[in-house]
Amino acid sequence: MNASPYIRPHRVRPRRQQGIALLSIMLILTLMTLIVAEVTFAYRNQLRRTTGRHQLEQARWYALSAEELAVRVLKQSFDDDDGVIHLGQYWATEGMVFPVEDGTIAGEILDAQGCFNLNAMNVSDNTDGSTPLEVDIFAYLLEELEISASEAMSISWATRDWVYNGEDYTQYGDDHYMSRPVPHLAGQTAMRDISEWRAVAGVSQGIALRVMPYLCATPSNRLQVNVNTIPADQPELLSALYEGDLPIDQARRALEQRPANGWDTVDEFLNSSLLANYNASNMRSLVTVNSSYFELRANSEFAGTRTGLNSLLRRNDDNQLSVVRRKFGAFL
Missing domain, CATH: 3.30.1300.30 (GSPII I/J protein-like)
Incomplete structure (x- = not known):
């Protein structure tokens, strides 16, 4: 029997074609859903960032x-x-x-100016070899805050060397700071913020937290403390200005009992009943009633x-x- 010259083509079952079409449609829908979700997520993030920037900018203007x-x-x-x-x-x-x-x-x-200005430590060495007044007073302040005398003087000199921009020899210069575990250069310029004091040699975290409330850093290189605005709970600063001659309890009473409108002049302050009997030889150059x-x-x-x-x-x-x-x- 001869074979038929006509070969019937193989027919794809309609049910199988429908399954492939359904899978294709589901794949397209899944991709579209993912794209829409990604676009929506990106839009929400962008809107959140824009809103946050706007709110922060408005808060800054306030x-x-x-x-x-x-x-x-x-x-x-x-x-x-x-x-x-x-x-x-x-x-x-x-x-x-x-x-x-x-x-x-x-x-x-x-x-x-109701605090100790660190930039007032930018002073040259005394020609007679004595310690500069500002260095001494800062050391007295540290001692009043329960830091040992030797450590207080060391930190005081290190602070002076940090802000000093003159030509005198400095013990705490670049060589000292470059030898530290985290090396860095010495400041040798005025401090812009009291937080810089933490980088000074000898200033630990504990010392910084204890002393910084008494400090400030202004562009002035003079120590001019306003006795009318020293906080009543910081009598150690007033005692230090008297180079330790004024007891802390007496300094506290003087601050608590000062006139409601302050002292009108430095002379009135120095001659007040609680302070008149203490050595004030250097006080006139250190204090003021203005700011x-x-x-x-x-x-x-x-x-x-x-x-x-x-x-x-x-x-x-x-x-x-x-x-x-x-x-x-x-x-x-």
Whole structure:
């Protein structure tokens, strides 16, 4: 029997074709779903970042408005009590909080001369070989804060060498700091912030936490402490200015009993009943009843986003204020 010249083609079962088509459609739908989900996720992230940046920017503007308010308050105090800065003035009010649209502004103003200015340590060696007055006073302050005399003097000299930019020999120079486990160069310039003091030789974390509340770092290279604004809970600073001759308890009483509107003159301060009997030979060059530097610590919040602002303000001879430095950071 001869084979048929016609060969019937193989037919694909319709049911099998439908299965392949269904799988293709499901694959396409899965890919489309993944693409849409990725696009949606990216959009939400972008929207969240944009919203966060907007909220942070608005919070920063609120903080800057606190800076402008601080300038106005200080200028009003200058007009009310020309030549005298004291804690009875409006700028020294604590716990100020101002509600604003969708947020708050809070902050405080501190006298940046009611503390020990580290940059006043930029002094040359005395020609007679004696210790410079500023170095001695800082060592006294450290001793009053329960740091041993030898360690206090060592840290005081190391601080002086850090901010000193003259030509005298410095014991704590680059060679000393480059030999440390984490080597770095010595400062040999003015400090911009008291946090730099932590890098000075001999300053441990414990010492830094104990001493830093008594310190400040202003562009001035003079030690001029406003006795009207030394915090009442920091009598150690006043005792140190007397080079240890004034007992801490006596210094505390003097600060607690000072006039509500402060002492009008340095002479009035030196001749007050609680201080008149103590050696004040160097005090006239170290203290004042006026101030040229102020620090603003402001917090702001907008729609749940918080930020902080730390500004140093300088007062010129015309009672105008300018911003020396400004630092944004975490909620203070």
